[in-house]
Amino acid sequence: MARTKQTAGKSTGGPAPKKALAAKVSSPAAPPQATLSSSAEVAPRPQRKKRKAAEDPPVDAIMLTLPCTTAPQQPPEEANTWCAGCDDGGKSVDCDTCPRHLCAVCLEFPEGLDEPGHTINFYCPRCWLLNAEKIPKWTAKDEAEADRQPLGFFKDGKPLAPIRYKVPQTLRAQWPLSDTTRLVVLSLRLDGTPLLGDAAALIAHHFAPYYQGAMFLFETLTFDLDTKFEEYDNAVDKLAGRLESYAPAKIMVVLTDHSTPDEGCLHISQGGAASAGAGDVLFRLIPAKLQQVVRQARTSLLVLQVCGALNTGPARQEVADFVAIAGFQHAIGFTTPRFLPAAAHTFLQDISHHFFITGHAKRFQHILATHYELGMHTDIIMYFPAHEIYRYCWTHPIHRPHGHRPPPQCPVCFTLTPFDVASLTETSIVLKCSACQKNGIGAPRQLTFDAPLNFQRIDGKLWAGAKKAKTVQGVWYGEWLHTTRTGNGIPVYHL
Numbered sequence: 421m422a423r424t425k426q427t428a429g430k431s432t433g434g435p436a437p438k439k440a441l442a443a444k445v446s447s448p449a450a451p452p453q454a455t456l457s458s459s460a461e462v463a464p465r466p467q468r469k470k471r472k473a474a475e476d477p478p479v480d481a482i483m484l485t486l487p488c489t490t491a492p493q494q495p496p497e498e499a500n501t502w503c504a505g506c507d508d509g510g511k512s513v514d515c516d517t518c519p520r521h522l523c524a525v526c527l528e529f530p531e532g533l534d535e536p537g538h539t540i541n542f543y544c545p546r547c548w549l550l551n552a553e554k555i556p557k558w559t560a561k562d563e564a565e566a567d568r569q570p571l572g573f574f575k576d577g578k579p580l581a582p583i584r585y586k587v588p589q590t591l592r593a594q595w596p597l598s599d600t601t602r603l604v605v606l607s608l609r610l611d612g613t614p615l616l617g618d619a620a621a622l623i624a625h626h627f628a629p630y631y632q633g634a635m636f637l638f639e640t641l642t643f644d645l646d647t648k649f650e651e652y653d654n655a656v657d658k659l660a661g662r663l664e665s666y667a668p669a670k671i672m673v674v675l676t677d678h679s680t681p682d683e684g685c686l687h688i689s690q691g692g693a694a695s696a697g698a699g700d701v702l703f704r705l706i707p708a709k710l711q712q713v714v715r716q717a718r719t720s721l722l723v724l725q726v727c728g729a730l731n732t733g734p735a736r737q738e739v740a741d742f743v744a745i746a747g748f749q750h751a752i753g754f755t756t757p758r759f760l761p762a763a764a765h766t767f768l769q770d771i772s773h774h775f776f777i778t779g780h781a782k783r784f785q786h787i788l789a790t791h792y793e794l795g796m797h798t799d800i801i802m803y804f805p806a807h808e809i810y811r812y813c814w815t816h817p818i819h820r821p822h823g824h825r826p827p828p829q830c831p832v833c834f835t836l837t838p839f840d841v842a843s844l845t846e847t848s849i850v851l852k853c854s855a856c857q858k859n860g861i862g863a864p865r866q867l868t869f870d871a872p873l874n875f876q877r878i879d880g881k882l883w884a885g886a887k888k889a890k891t892v893q894g895v896w897y898g899e900w901l902h903t904t905r906t907g908n909g910i911p912v913y914h915l
């Protein structure tokens with residue numbers, strides 16, 4: 421027999437009384453109180469003191485400690501530590517036109533490579549494939565000398581040897597970069613949000629093997645800007661000072677917080693005790709000194725792991741202002757009101773890998789294509805500098821026609837998921853109930869969904885001929901929300 425029951429809610433998100441943020445502490449003299457945790461150290465440090473049992477961190481903190489206890493080496497500025505073919509170290513040669521390098525296991529190294537007094541040039545397979553401009557053009561005579569293969573090695577400006585793979589092509593279909601320039605992952609978490617399952621920690625665990633403990637820093641700061649704001653102000657000030665000298669080439673900041681429905685104010689204290697305006701909170705959490713570090717980084721990303729009101733409500737403009745001023749290259753947020761952070765974990769791991777390791781940021785759309793399950797849960801908002809805001813929306817002719825969410829049942833005959841496509845154009849989709857007639861309603865109920873202006877499939881294709889609408893996987897669309905190209909995306913929803 422069915423019965424109702426009350427279970428614990430997962431989130432403490434929801435309304436929280438709005439407060440003004442307390443004034444900033446002017447003097448950073450007071451020592452921060454235990455807010456730094458789970459970090460690999462920047463500089464070599466004295467032997468770690470043996471912990472007494474009483475000082476042991478809680479279990480989740482242990483589990484999140486990264487396995488990078490060795491003192492990091494001082495890195496070269498442009499470090500691409502691993503072979504682009506096999507992602508491993510060993511004897512290798514640097515490409516002259518890109519940061520990739522290839523190892524002697526993947527590629528045949530010609531004789532005479534190490535002879536002193538000669539200039540050797542090498543152009544990697546990826547650069548050959550992309551036909552990089554700097555690669556010398558070879559002549560017919562060169563081709564004969566090089567067995568008619570593209571040349572990889574040049575000696576004193578003359579062809580030396582072609583590229584000869586030693587391992588199967590499948591291993592290096594993409595010749596990814598393995599960019600291991602200094603990276604910082606910073607997790608800013610509302611006090612009380614659990615460490616386990618924290619997206620930033622998961623991402624840091626993913627990055628760690630690429631860095632082997634060097635040139636990689638994972639920091640966590642928890643905040644309560646209502647009752648313990650001094651601690652946070654001091655801790656962030658101290659951290660910013662350390663990062664200033666660390667000078668990361670890449671920085672990722674993940675904010676884990678709740679927001680108030682509709683207004684999108686950010687919670688500043690746990691349990692919904694207090695909230696404050698999104699802009700005020702962001703500028704407080706990432707103050708000028710930290711923004712300076714962000715601006716100096718080559719690649720930067722802010723992830724807003726917060727319920728949708730932050731990215732859909734009036735707070736969205738405040739976020740855009742913050743992103744522009746703080747100098748983040750990209751910021752990502754989610755639109756669904758009851759956002760489940762875990763639903764975005766694989767997606768965030770995937771994009772951060774491409775942003776920070778393989779340097780394939782331009783393939784964002786390709787990455788999206790593999791994450792349609794996230795698209796069923798939420799749209800993604802991307803903030804770019806100069807106040808540009810873009811929405812990515814997974815769409816499906818029946819389940820999300822032109823980005824709208826149809827009701828889960830027919831509004832007249834109450835049949836569950838009864839809809840078929842009655843007509844489909846690039847600007848409008850009409851769904852009709854397949855059960856109304858059977859249920860004696862008469863003419864089947866139809867719902868019309870119009871596409872917002874400037875709403876385009878990111879794969880550039882059209883729906884034309886989508887007869888098997890029920891079986892297609894769906895695709896991602898994009899829409900400019902704030903730019904000179906803004907269209908008004910008011911949904912048209914006829915019942």
Ligand SMILES: [Zn+2]
Nearest residue numbers: 503506523526
């Ligand atoms: Zn290799």
Ligand SMILES: [Zn+2]
Nearest residue numbers: 515518544547
């Ligand atoms: Zn190259």
Ligand SMILES: [Zn+2]
Nearest residue numbers: 830833853856
């Ligand atoms: Zn019906």
